[in-house]
Amino acid sequence: xxxxxxxxxxxxxxxxxxxxxxFADFSETLPDEQLPYLDRSVIxxxxxxxxxxxxxRDGVLALRGFIPDEITAPYIARREALxxxxxxxxxxxxxxxxxxxxxxxYPPLMAKxxxxxxxxxxxxxCLTSWMTTHREWHQDDYLNPDFVSCWYAAVWIAxxxxxxxxxxxxxxxxxxxxxxxxxxxxxxLLPPEQRGALWAKHSERIITPAVEHELRVRRTPAVxxxxxxxxxxxxxxxxxxxxxxxxxxxxxxxxxxxxxxxTNHRPDxxxxxxxxxxxGEIYVDFGKEVAEAGVVQGYVDAIAGRQVIGWSRDAAFPAxxxxxxxVLDDEVLAHGVADLEYPALAxxxxxxxxxxxxxxxxxxxxxxxxxxxxxxxxxxxxxxxRAPPYQGYVDVRTSGRVVGWVRNRFAAGERVAVQVMLGDxxxxxxxxxxxxxxxxxxxxxxxxxxxxxxxxERDAVRVRIKHTKEILELSPALIVxx
Ligand SMILES: O=C(O)CCC(=O)C(=O)O
Ligand SMILES: [Fe+2]
Numbered sequence: 001x002x003x004x005x006x007x008x009x010x011x012x013x014x015x016x017x018x019x020x021x022x023f024a025d026f027s028e029t030l031p032d033e034q035l036p037y038l039d040r041s042v043i044x045x046x047x048x049x050x051x052x053x054x055x056x057r058d059g060v061l062a063l064r065g066f067i068p069d070e071i072t073a074p075y076i077a078r079r080e081a082l083x084x085x086x087x088x089x090x091x092x093x094x095x096x097x098x099x100x101x102x103x104x105x106y107p108p109l110m111a112k113x114x115x116x117x118x119x120x121x122x123x124x125x126c127l128t129s130w131m132t133t134h135r136e137w138h139q140d141d142y143l144n145p146d147f148v149s150c151w152y153a154a155v156w157i158a159x160x161x162x163x164x165x166x167x168x169x170x171x172x173x174x175x176x177x178x179x180x181x182x183x184x185x186x187x188x189l190l191p192p193e194q195r196g197a198l199w200a201k202h203s204e205r206i207i208t209p210a211v212e213h214e215l216r217v218r219r220t221p222a223v224x225x226x227x228x229x230x231x232x233x234x235x236x237x238x239x240x241x242x243x244x245x246x247x248x249x250x251x252x253x254x255x256x257x258x259x260x261x262x263t264n265h266r267p268d269x270x271x272x273x274x275x276x277x278x279x280g281e282i283y284v285d286f287g288k289e290v291a292e293a294g295v296v297q298g299y300v301d302a303i304a305g306r307q308v309i310g311w312s313r314d315a316a317f318p319a320x321x322x323x324x325x326x327v328l329d330d331e332v333l334a335h336g337v338a339d340l341e342y343p344a345l346a347x348x349x350x351x352x353x354x355x356x357x358x359x360x361x362x363x364x365x366x367x368x369x370x371x372x373x374x375x376x377x378x379x380x381x382x383x384x385x386r387a388p389p390y391q392g393y394v395d396v397r398t399s400g401r402v403v404g405w406v407r408n409r410f411a412a413g414e415r416v417a418v419q420v421m422l423g424d425x426x427x428x429x430x431x432x433x434x435x436x437x438x439x440x441x442x443x444x445x446x447x448x449x450x451x452x453x454x455x456x457e458r459d460a461v462r463v464r465i466k467h468t469k470e471i472l473e474l475s476p477a478l479i480v481x482x
Contacts, residue, residue, distance in 0.1 A: 019209040026142075026186045026206065027179035034149050036118045036262075039176070039238075055116045059176025059236040062225070063112070066232040067157060071106055074099040075256065076159050079128065085252065087128030094126050095285055103157065104258040105281035109232065113153055116234065117262055121153065122274060122282035124266075125259035130252050132167025133243035136204065137211040140259065141237035142181040143200055150180065151262030152237035158227035160254030167246035167253055168224040169233065172215065176236035181207065187320055192337045195320040196379035211240060229254075268316075296322055296377045298355070299387040301344070302409040303370050306361040311345060312338040312377060312384050313355040323378040326359045328369060334359040335378065367411050386410065392432070392443070393475040394463050399453045399482055402461055406432045406472060407443040417466035420447055422457060429466070455482075 032040040038048075038056045045053065055061050078099040079087070087093075094100040104123050113121040127133065140154055156169050186203045187195045194202035215222075224244065225233045235241060246253070261269070263282065274282050298312030312322040325335035342356030365373060375384045392406025408414040415433035419426045428447050436444035445463075453461070459480070463472045 019213050021189060021206050021210055023181075023210045023214045024179070026189060026210070027181045028185070029179050030149055036116075036150055038116060038118065039150055039236075049115065051112065052115060055234075055236070058173045059239040060171055060173065061112070061116065061234045063232040063234070065228075065230050066109070067103070067106060067230045069230060072103060072157070072159055072230060075103045076254075079130070079159075079256075085130045085250065087130060088126075091125045091127075092284070092286065093128055094123065094283055100126060100128070100256065101277055101283055103256060104155070105277055105279065105283060107279050107281065109155065110281050113155075113234065113260055117151060117153055119151065119262045119264055120282070121260040122263050122266075122269070122284055123258055123260050124269065124284035124286075127257035130254050131250060132246050132253055134167070134245060135243045136208040137172075137215065137240050137242045138204070138207055139178075139181045139238050139240060140235075142183040142186055142203075144183070144237075144261065145266075145268055146182055146184050147267070148237070148261055148265055150237050151265035152260065154235055154237070154257065154259045156225060156227075156233040156235070157256045157258070158225075158229055158231045158254070159256060160229055160252075162225070162227040162231075162253060162255070164224060164226060165247040166251045167244045168226055169241060169255075170222045170224050170244045171235060171239055171241040172220050172222055175220065175240035176238040178214070178238065178240065180238050184319060187317075192321045192339060193323045193378070195317075196314070196323060196377070198379060199320070215240070296380065296382040296384070298322070298324075298338070298377075298384045300375045300384055300410075301387045303365070303373065304409075304412055306364050308334065308357075308359040308361065308373070308375060310338075310357060310375065310384060310387070311342045311355045312357065313345075313352070318352050318355075322355070324357050324359070324375055324384060325378055326361065327374050327376060328365070328372060333361050333373075367413065370410055388470075390416065390465050390468065390470060392416075392472050394472050394478065395475045396479045396481065397458055397461055398480075399449075399455070399458045401446060401448045402463060403444070403446045404432075404463060404472060404475070405436045405441075405444045406465060407441070412441075416443065418445055418447070418463050418472070419466050420449070421462045421464055421471075422453075422460060427461075 038052055051061055078097060094104060104126060141152055162168055187199055189206055190202050269284055273284050273286055275285055276282055296312060297315050300310040302309045308326050312324050314320050314322050321337050321339040323337050325332045336357050336359050338355050338357040340356035341354050345353040376382060389408045389410050390406055391409055394404040396403035402420055406416045408416060415431045417431050420428040428449055430445050430447035432443045432445040434444040434446055435442055
């Protein structure tokens, strides 16, 4: 196959121009011991089955007429009843559609997957569109956590005649021996604001041109999987493949695509997420929390003048930075990347500390506005909660008075009312509005008791915030005097 580009470069004498980011920039070669047996560089090929040998050579296994019509029929009927060509719109419709589960977990298919990968496989993704995905050249592995490392396979099950015009699945035989694309490396090449929940979509801008360049350099031809109902293609997670373009947009392409991971290579998929069907085959329910990406952690710790300070971290992908925005009554006032070193995270024993943010507002807010201001992660719009607002300490206790400070982190000017307690009795009240010796801010209190306390009473005194009844902690450097 000679492309226009190749012809042009022949006549002009110019060589193929490489994209700025090359395949080598986001891929690597893994050591043998991390890979499934059939992927290792040197193995004893004598004992392999014919299918294992084909898999090792091509990175695909085509199984013609593998699934009998009576097995595909219940799913086809259910899928036809749904109507729309796009199919179900989420990745785990098999949870609600047992006919899909039965097909994707067809025991001879599961046995074949195990024969190729070398361990028990479990289902965690189904694509149910009856049109091509149009997804350009890629490997699948990098769309998963990096530790999956080829302990993975996907299956294309034809449910009707698949001709050349409907945008068939295409692949590059042998490309499963190319280096492995790494999700971590790809994300590092994206600007921080594209590393969130939609990073895979953004990654195509980097991956597609780099793979296309590699294909032109290697001159390896593509193969289309043309098929009939019941034919199956299993492909390697490192195989370069695409959902080719249909001749006419929207042409029907009847298939079920299912993706599987090795049960020993998904520590992120807990036992509680794994379910067994009547045959003991395993499918995954990520649960609502994970499916909705409710994994953004964090706190807004202070609003001080025009600055909004806090931290935010994506618990599922801590290597990525979360982009946050400050919103007042539906208006975004400021946004920024949560990638600053944040000492409080070190104190809290987080392994990674670079999730702090400081947003600068265009103006100082009134107390009412500051109270209404919210901060959220841009992707998923997850609200980042405010840390408990009051912060303070009791610094000095004597038999005649108690000294300390307390502030509202979100309303620096508030004079916080406090009560001095002895047991459950209020023995004195005051306000944190005095200039604090060390901190040089007006949130100190210095409250005299109505009478001299005994030493035991002095040590039993507690100070609480009047309106929340929270007890203030004793300073680690508490001073006790007579
Ligand atoms: O549309 C297609 O056949 C490609 C699907 C694909 O890339 C995948 O399921 O990983
Ligand atoms: Fe894919």
